[in-house]
Amino acid sequence: MFEKNMKFAYLLDLYGALLDEHTKNVLTSYYEEDLSLGEIAEETGISRQGVRHAVKHGEEQLAFYEEKLELxxxxxxxxxxxxxxxxxxxxxxxxxxxxxxxxxxxxxxxx
Amino acid sequence: MFEKNMKFAYLLDLYGALLDEHTKNVLTSYYEEDLSLGEIAEETGISRQGVRHAVKHGEEQLAFYEEKLELxxxxxxxxxxxxxxxxxxxxxxxxxxxxxxxxxxxxxxxx
CATH class of the missing domain: 1.20.5 (Single alpha-helices involved in coiled-coils or other helix-helix interfaces)
Structure with missing residues (x-):
């Protein structure tokens, strides 16, 4: 199961500057522009699996920063x-x- | 030339939670306890060069976080x-x- 958790939209706002460009772009498309994994895959030319991986990786980073800094x-x-x-x-x-x-x-x- | 820049003591306070344990410990000894590179080397059993490297690496990380988040x-x-x-x-x-x-x-x- 892979679900959008909108708390990450908020964390992206707080910590997005710390993400690498690619991860940030994918998460922005996913959370701020509300595109689906498939749509992002199509738009960027990455596989759907690759997009899913980038989202997961980015979410983990955001959760890590929030756990440490509590902004x-x-x-x-x-x-x-x-x-x-x-x-x-x-x-x-x-x-x-x-x-x-x-x-x-x-x-x-x-x- | 390798100098203590006390702005890093402040940044360590803001972003120290994001550093790995080793880097954080070395920077804390260096900036908060005001030990010298040689003293930290003696205390930790790392070479003086290794301590210097950890300090430099930690400072770069702190500067990166401050540049991005401006806390x-x-x-x-x-x-x-x-x-x-x-x-x-x-x-x-x-x-x-x-x-x-x-x-x-x-x-x-x-x-």
């Missing part, structure tokens, strides 16, 4: 901090207390 | 945002306007 966690933190700061801005405009929101954002960054 | 920039942004939020908290306590500080922090995150 997706940092990305989640960044989004959460951003949301808190937008709320803090709104609170200031509304004349309500923004301090707890700012403290929460600080705590998230420091964690 | 040091993200780290700088995080520190700047944290400083702005601490200022915003102080501004709220002092009863002065915290909104521009929060807006600046948001802009830094989004950049």
């Amino acid at each position: 997706s966690q940092k990305d989640d933190t960044e989004k959460a901090v951003l949301a808190l700061l937008e709320q803090a801005k709104a609170a200031l405009l509304a004349g309500t207390d923004a301090a707890p929101l700012i403290s929460e954002a600080i705590a998230k960054i420091k964690k | 040091s920039q993200k780290d700088d942004t995080e520190k700047a945002v944290l400083a702005l939020l601490e200022q915003a908290k102080a501004a709220l306590l002092a009863g002065t306007d915290a909104a521009p500080l929060i807006s600046e922090a948001i802009a830094k995150i989004k950049k």
